[in-house]
Amino acid sequence: MTSTGTAPAPAGLVAALDIGGTKIAGALVDDEGRIRLRARRATPAAEDGGNVMAAVAEVLDDLRSSPLWAEVRGVGIGSAGPVDRAAGAVSPVNIPGWRGYPLRERVGERVGGLPVELIGDGAAIAAAEHWVGAARGSSDALCMVVSTGVGGGLVLGGRVRQGSTGNAGHIGHISVDLDGDPCPCGARGCVEGLARGPAIARRALENGWRPDPGADASAVAVAAAARAGHPAAVASFARAGRALAASIAAVAALVEIEVAVIGGGVAGAGEVLFAPLREALPQYATLSFTRGLRVVPALTGPDAGLIGAAAAALGRLEA
Known part of the structure; x- marks a missing residue:
């Protein structure tokens, strides 16, 4: 039987999964947040749900083949969402083959009945940063990832707050431009559409920036151009920064956070x-x-999802 989120695993090792549209990462993690073993597969996001689950199973099998597996007491999953905590199901926007997919049950079957905890990737980021990252010691925090999308999770009163369905803190779909471009979510002017990496690159291209010959037109390349002073690149990151500022301020006005922690590939642009x-x-x-x-x-960098999933398996979200 799989867990519904009430019984933490005993101290020791837990298995963690971080599932997104491009990669499925797995790890064995100890009760101090240290990763002891890793596994990884590309996500076959364009294929059917069974093939995606087969890739998850391969990651789990890699972990299970280690002698360390004998010490594993539970499994935590941080998944792209939306998620449904009560049902243990996921419907990731970037994995079309999973709609209402019973991920917690399927993983539980694969790991021989160990308790399995499922959380959204935003909550996983918040859990990781609150446990061992930049939000450690903060009672009230917003933890964000800004990458190919924009997501986040909330720490309030010293606890990760997931909401009734597990999707609380999904800041990427706060509208900051009421007359802005349509978003795939159905709204307009969402911060994700202004601050995610592809949007930063598109805006720079529209305003005259061009990548070096043979280079990708990516947010990383735009960041390099901005450091060199290219006006279109600088302006594109400034626009993203303003959009993020507006959304962070909205959250602060609503729930009184004291710190906003920002990670993800776009945050790697630094200043x-x-x-x-x-x-x-x-x-x-x-x-x-x-x-x-x-x-x-x-x-916590690229390990945030794994560390946060491990925190869930260890019961730290309720600490």
């Missing part, structure tokens, strides 16, 4: 992103209880 974000934030965080809000880079 190219953080400088305009911090400059714009006081224009939006104007209320007395939001003015002290700090914005800091994440510390």
Whole structure:
């Protein structure tokens, strides 16, 4: 029988899965958040749901083949969403073959009845940063990932707050431009459409930036151009920073966070992103209880999803 999220695994090792549209990562993680063993497969996101699950099974089988598996006491899954915690199901926007897919049950079958915890990838990021990252010691925090999409999770009162379905903190779909471009979610002007990596690259291209011959037109390349002072590249990151500032300020006004932690590939641009974000934030965080809000880079990097999934399996989300 698989778990519904109430019984933490005993201290020791847990298995963690981080499932997204491009990769399925797995790890064995100890009760101090240290990764002891890794496995990985590409996500066959364009294929049917059975083939995606087969890739998950291969990752689990790699972990199970280790002698360390004998110490594993539970499994945590951080998945792209939306997720349905109660049903243990997932419907990732970027994995069309999974709609209402019973992921917790399928993983439970694969691991011989060990308890399995399922959380959304935003909650996993929040759990990781609150446990061992930049939000450690903070009672109230927003933890974000800015990459090919924009997602996040909330820590309130010292606990990761997932919401009734497991999707709380999904900041990427706060609208910051009421007359903005349509978003695949159905709304307009979502922060994801302004701050995600492909949007930054598209805006720079539209305004005259061009990648070097043979290079990709990526946000990484735009960041390099911005550091060199290219005006279209600088302006594109400034626009993304303002969009993020507006959304972060909205969250702060609603739930009184003290810190916003930002990770993901776009955040890897460093001050190219953080400088305009911090400059714009006081224009939006104007209320007395939001003015002290700090914005800091994440510390758990690409392992955030794995560490957060492990935190769920160890019962740390309720700590």
